[in-house]
Amino acid sequence: MSLFGLGSRNQKTFRPxxxxxxxxxxxxxxxxxxxxxxxxxxxxxxxxxxxxDPNEWLAVNTVDFFNQVNIxxxxxxxxxxxxxxxxxxxxxKYEYRWADGVSIKKPIEVSxxxxxxxxxxxxxxxxxxxxxxxxxxxxxxxxxxxDVVKTIFKRLFRVYAHIYHSHFQKIxxxxxxxxxxxxxxxxxxxxxxxxxxxxxxxxxxxxxxxxILQL
Numbered sequence: 001m002s003l004f005g006l007g008s009r010n011q012k013t014f015r016p017x018x019x020x021x022x023x024x025x026x027x028x029x030x031x032x033x034x035x036x037x038x039x040x041x042x043x044x045x046x047x048x049x050x051x052x053d054p055n056e057w058l059a060v061n062t063v064d065f066f067n068q069v070n071i072x073x074x075x076x077x078x079x080x081x082x083x084x085x086x087x088x089x090x091x092x093k094y095e096y097r098w099a100d101g102v103s104i105k106k107p108i109e110v111s112x113x114x115x116x117x118x119x120x121x122x123x124x125x126x127x128x129x130x131x132x133x134x135x136x137x138x139x140x141x142x143x144x145x146x147d148v149v150k151t152i153f154k155r156l157f158r159v160y161a162h163i164y165h166s167h168f169q170k171i172x173x174x175x176x177x178x179x180x181x182x183x184x185x186x187x188x189x190x191x192x193x194x195x196x197x198x199x200x201x202x203x204x205x206x207x208x209x210x211x212i213l214q215l
Contacts, residue, residue, distance in 0.1 A: 046190040062149055069183075085111055089166070098115050154198075192213055
């Protein structure tokens with residue numbers, strides 16, 4: 001996947017934005033996402049387009065949500081530090097420890113920014129692995145593809161949970177709350193549509209999730 005920088009005076013990315021390669025199926029689906037999001041109907045935007053491969057749809061949206069969380073967290077890097085957030089938490093009841101099963105097999109306690117750094121590095125390595133996220137049109141997805149996607153979304157949710165519990169007032173002061181809420185609503189509707197996150201994992205923000213889904 002190609003990388004290019006994204007930034008403006010008020011918008012810092014945590015790392016370069018990833019994009020679908022031009023001319024690929026992913027690029028076509030990205031155009032569909034952009035068009036349906038432009039309509040303002042998020043429930044419609046998350047649905048699998050008729051005739052499309054569910055795995056292709058999951059893949060291009062995984063890149064999209066990775067980019068969204070990057071941009072959101074990028075606005076907070078000077079406020080979310082090892083001293084302000086010594087653990088990756090979502091309120092007093094929920095604390096997340098990091099393990100990737102490869103270089104760090106036993107979960108370790110790290111600061112919130114370190115957790116997000118580990119997470120983004122790990123997601124990027126998954127997205128760049130063509131045996132998991134194939135780039136060639138028609139190339140097969142691995143049998144465990146949906147399990148990998150579920151793990152990515154479960155961990156991206158933890159970043160939202162941390163932002164809402166620890167940094168929401170800062171988001172409000174930056175006048176970014178509408179953007180945060182729209183991104184999270186899109187995220188929740190997508191994960192619910194494809195059953196990507198277990199209900200128990202949503203507990204730190206369940207009231208907010210419930211209001212979005214209107215259960």
